[in-house]
Amino acid sequence: MVRKNVLELSINGDSQEIACTPNTTLLEALRDKALLTGTKRGCDTGSCGACTVLLDGEAVLACLTLAVEAEGCDICTIEGLADKGKLSPVQEAFVEHGAIQCGFCSPGFIMTTTALLNEIASPGREEIRKNLAGNLCRCTGYVKVIEAVEAAVGKKAGGEK
Amino acid sequence: MHLPIFTYQQPADFAGVVAALTEASEAKLLAGGTDLLVNMKHRIETPGTLVSLKKVAHMRDVSTEGDATVIGAATTLKDIRQNSELKRKFPALVQAAMAVGSYRHQAMGTLGGNLCQNTRCRFFNQSWQWRQARSLCFKVGGEDCHVVGKKHTCFSTYSGDVAPALLVLDAFLRITGPHGHREASLSGLYSGKGQSPLTLGRGEFVNAVVIPGEAAQGKSRYEKFSIRGSIDFPIVGAAVWQGAGKVRVAYTGVDRAPVRAAELEAELAGRELTDALLESAAPLAAKAAKIAPTSVHPVSFKRELMGVLFEKALRAIS
Numbered sequence: 001m002v003r004k005n006v007l008e009l010s011i012n013g014d015s016q017e018i019a020c021t022p023n024t025t026l027l028e029a030l031r032d033k034a035l036l037t038g039t040k041r042g043c044d045t046g047s048c049g050a051c052t053v054l055l056d057g058e059a060v061l062a063c064l065t066l067a068v069e070a071e072g073c074d075i076c077t078i079e080g081l082a083d084k085g086k087l088s089p090v091q092e093a094f095v096e097h098g099a100i101q102c103g104f105c106s107p108g109f110i111m112t113t114t115a116l117l118n119e120i121a122s123p124g125r126e127e128i129r130k131n132l133a134g135n136l137c138r139c140t141g142y143v144k145v146i147e148a149v150e151a152a153v154g155k156k157a158g159g160e161k
Numbered sequence: 162m163h164l165p166i167f168t169y170q171q172p173a174d175f176a177g178v179v180a181a182l183t184e185a186s187e188a189k190l191l192a193g194g195t196d197l198l199v200n201m202k203h204r205i206e207t208p209g210t211l212v213s214l215k216k217v218a219h220m221r222d223v224s225t226e227g228d229a230t231v232i233g234a235a236t237t238l239k240d241i242r243q244n245s246e247l248k249r250k251f252p253a254l255v256q257a258a259m260a261v262g263s264y265r266h267q268a269m270g271t272l273g274g275n276l277c278q279n280t281r282c283r284f285f286n287q288s289w290q291w292r293q294a295r296s297l298c299f300k301v302g303g304e305d306c307h308v309v310g311k312k313h314t315c316f317s318t319y320s321g322d323v324a325p326a327l328l329v330l331d332a333f334l335r336i337t338g339p340h341g342h343r344e345a346s347l348s349g350l351y352s353g354k355g356q357s358p359l360t361l362g363r364g365e366f367v368n369a370v371v372i373p374g375e376a377a378q379g380k381s382r383y384e385k386f387s388i389r390g391s392i393d394f395p396i397v398g399a400a401v402w403q404g405a406g407k408v409r410v411a412y413t414g415v416d417r418a419p420v421r422a423a424e425l426e427a428e429l430a431g432r433e434l435t436d437a438l439l440e441s442a443a444p445l446a447a448k449a450a451k452i453a454p455t456s457v458h459p460v461s462f463k464r465e466l467m468g469v470l471f472e473k474a475l476r477a478i479s
Contacts, residue, residue: 134266
């Protein structure tokens, strides 16, 4: 019998005890155990970016991260971005610029963008395109997504949090 | 896709890693997981034990020893990308790190993991369900190579971006194992056999990469051709280094290991690098490799690409 370990995961500032076997991915722990389904399962093999979360501020693929490896880290999911109901500048920009159609890829895009703008304050268009290239979208054709990211750069430069 | 069941170990130091790798019957190192965990989901690798490098000290250090640069094997590709000293001294290394996968792969993936990644083939890197349509290939325990139509051979292709950059920088490795520490050439890490691409012994692991000071005296560049501009492995990747009258050229995506283009290098050594010379020498690049059709591109296309990327890279730094 494979025994479960009880992990203490810090998710969006809250500590949660999650019992899982070592082969449980962070994506499975978030969706199936913590019931945070904002992070999506797309390809499940790291090619689509839909499962992107922040681990100690770094954008990572939850489908290729073991839950046990996330213990001791600050995990931030899409559910944790808004501050007391106020959307983050990145979330607002995506809403305002029509960058969300079916919404399935959007959490991944927003989390990647959040990490990117924390690393590079004012990326140019090509830098945005290159760094978001790991997030796939079947609906939008990407134009509105790139415009939303550029707008988010402006919002953050204007001091919005 | 669920991962198969395994035992997970999280050692705190090098001795713990060696012990964990040696004691388990089938153990693999877990660094970023961006190669291994995908293969495990596809059931083409099913180690019984994963040995995590997460808590092992000093594996993410970047330091100097005299004029040499030492990079811990668990240094992430993003760490490399953000290191201004590495960018200044070894542009090809940073360019190669930035060419790997996506933004997330670079945050998770490590230098050692990229060097030690498994070889790839369009018949091998597929899900368990996909592979049921034909007999098991030799690399996963069957008899057949579906690429070349022979038995008991494997032509899977080494496809890491960083290796050719480090080859032209003349980098070498520090390896730890049951018999202690040793240094080894980077080219010596690769067996040239598709079924078991690495020469590491049982219990051994790469703990650091060392780049000699001489490498910083020249100019270097990495050029990659892939199907898409991001995410994808290289169809062909070429690295060049130029300095002190010498040119070093290495490739990925063209053989079962990364290769140096010895004949091409010999043709260029000590000579003025005119356009005419580069154009006439470029076809020699393809002699460095035994290309198999493991991707969807024809072999002839990849041969030509080797010359094209070599010229593009060398012109960029000359």
